[in-house]
Amino acid sequence: MKRFAAVVSASLVATGLAATPALAAQEQPAQSAQSQQQSQNFSDDQLQNFASASQEIAGISQDYTKQLQGAGDADAQQSIREEANQKMVQAVQDNNLEVEQFNQIGQAVQNDPKMMQKVQQMAQKQQ
Numbered sequence: 001m002k003r004f005a006a007v008v009s010a011s012l013v014a015t016g017l018a019a020t021p022a023l024a025a026q027e028q029p030a031q032s033a034q035s036q037q038q039s040q041n042f043s044d045d046q047l048q049n050f051a052s053a054s055q056e057i058a059g060i061s062q063d064y065t066k067q068l069q070g071a072g073d074a075d076a077q078q079s080i081r082e083e084a085n086q087k088m089v090q091a092v093q094d095n096n097l098e099v100e101q102f103n104q105i106g107q108a109v110q111n112d113p114k115m116m117q118k119v120q121q122m123a124q125k126q127q
Helices: 002-015 019-027 029-039 044-070 074-094 099-111 113-126
Strands: none
Touching: 044 074, 044 099, 044 113, 074 099, 099 113
8 A cells, every 4th residue: 555655656656647736726725625535535447547547657756767877968867757647638638637636636645545445455456
């Protein structure tokens, strides 16, 4: 379970997507409480899509991390990051989620051990 949580966290951090909802939450605290309440109402389909997208993102992250290590200059690294980010966003969208939804589910999963366990079980069934 800890490994899956690390994958989810790494996926969110690697995509740079985690910062966007966090910034919005800081600007609108009342909306953050509303988002937290909504986050508990994700359907099984949404959680399944999240599990699938997370697994794809983890693979993309691993591939592009290797490329980043071999990149020479800052421009090459930036180009690799942008390409990886685009592929990760596409993986989210290919799994019938919007980036914002993916981030909301990711935050909820990190904060709710029961939801984490449920998503982890879904991911294991896919393997």
